[in-house]
Amino acid sequence: DTGVSQDPRHKITKRGQNVTFRCDPISEHNRLYWYRQTLGQGPEFLTYFQNEAQLEKSRLLSDRFSAERPKGSFSTLEIQRTEQGDSAMYLCASSTGLGSAYEQYFGPGTRLTVT
């Protein structure tokens, strides 16, 4: 397995357009997380899936954001009616949830620029 992959790596879009990002986790990982990271900040939690169930969602997450994980494999994050404030790096991470540390494996991220 080559690790967590994300597609696309870069996305430039105009304000008001919809965008969708894809994350392919490590195959045996049942836990999947989405984060947003802006310059000078750490990753900010957006949402969490265990298999196909979305179990946690940030209170700060706008209703323009939606995520899915059909069949508990890959996941998509969609942003509707993008705003300039949505410009950020969007990171996906996966883990097995086994053991005590919940060690996460991160993908390389999708950098979104909203013009």
Add this chain to the structure above:
Amino acid sequence: DQQVKQNSPSLSVQEGRISILNCDYTNSMFDYFLWYKKYPAEGPTFLISISSIKDKNEDGRFTVFLNKSAKHLSLHIVPSQPGDSAVYFCAATFDTGNQFYFGTGTSLTVIP
């Protein structure tokens, strides 16, 4: 509100010396703490973790110390190597592991 804080944006250390990165948190209910390293254009990479029931965990050159009374943890890297130059994030989570809280990161530069 920022529940995990890293107050030092940057740190420079000579090769071979000790690097100490600090992290403070506000929520005493956190169960696990983790450290991640991030190189430019890559996602964060897990380094080491510690349970709230322990005060020290060691893995090779990396040791994490937890002081629950002070709500403070630190990462020690000994000896520091130029390849350790990266941004280091601390993170915390509860027992469920459903949500993680990250600090703002400390950029470590190890000078050869």
